[in-house]
Amino acid sequence: MNVRLELICVKEDGTEERREVLTFAKEQLAMETLGLTVAEGKALLSAVQTCVVEAQTTTYLVERRACAACGKPHRSKEPRRSTVRTVFGPVTAPNPRWHRCACQESGPLTVRPTAQRLIGHTSPDGEHQRPGGAADFAAI
Ligand SMILES: [Zn+2]
Numbered sequence: 001m002n003v004r005l006e007l008i009c010v011k012e013d014g015t016e017e018r019r020e021v022l023t024f025a026k027e028q029l030a031m032e033t034l035g036l037t038v039a040e041g042k043a044l045l046s047a048v049q050t051c052v053v054e055a056q057t058t059t060y061l062v063e064r065r066a067c068a069a070c071g072k073p074h075r076s077k078e079p080r081r082s083t084v085r086t087v088f089g090p091v092t093a094p095n096p097r098w099h100r101c102a103c104q105e106s107g108p109l110t111v112r113p114t115a116q117r118l119i120g121h122t123s124p125d126g127e128h129q130r131p132g133g134a135a136d137f138a139a140i
Contacts, residue, residue, distance in 0.1 A: 001026045007048060009055045017055065021047040049088040057093040057114055064113050067101035074098035077110050084118065 005021040022044055027033040036044065065073045075098065082095035095114045100107055 005044065005047075007051045007055075009051075011059070019051045019055070021051055045088045049086055050091050053084065053086065053091045053093050060117060061094060061096065061113060065098075067103060070101060070103040072101060072103070074101055074111075082115065 002023060002025050004023045007019045007021045009017045009019065011017065022040075024040055024043075067074060076096055077099050078097040080095050080097065081092045083090050084093050093114060095112055097110045097112050100109050100111065
């Protein structure tokens with residue numbers, strides 16, 4: 001028997017987004033094969049964490065893409081992904097760099113919205129900085 005697990009993210013507007021989390025095969029019934037193994041349980045948690053982080057960051061970025069002042073989308077300068085250390089292990093997340101909107105005359109020229117949200121620090125050019133090791137959001 002094959003077991004396929006899907007995660008369904010229900011958005012604020014009620015729309016659903018399905019993401020395949022994990023697929024594995026189970027053998028015939030025996031005490032040794034009953035239920036999940038420790039390895040399958042760890043893989044399941046890791047896969048769910050990866051899907052939830054991806055859904056959260058993607059939703060956050062979609063909501064922030066439009067300039068708060070004029071509504072035009074921020075232009076992308078670099079579509080990078082970065083590693084975030086979570087309680088269930090490291091996960092990569094979208095960490096793009098966007099240009100400051102043309103309607104803005106002050107502030108950093110670029111910004112990394114994900115890094116800014118997760119660690120709350122940006123340098124004058126918009127690059128993230130580690131605040132004394134309090135968070136891990138290292139570029140890969
Ligand atoms: Zn603008």
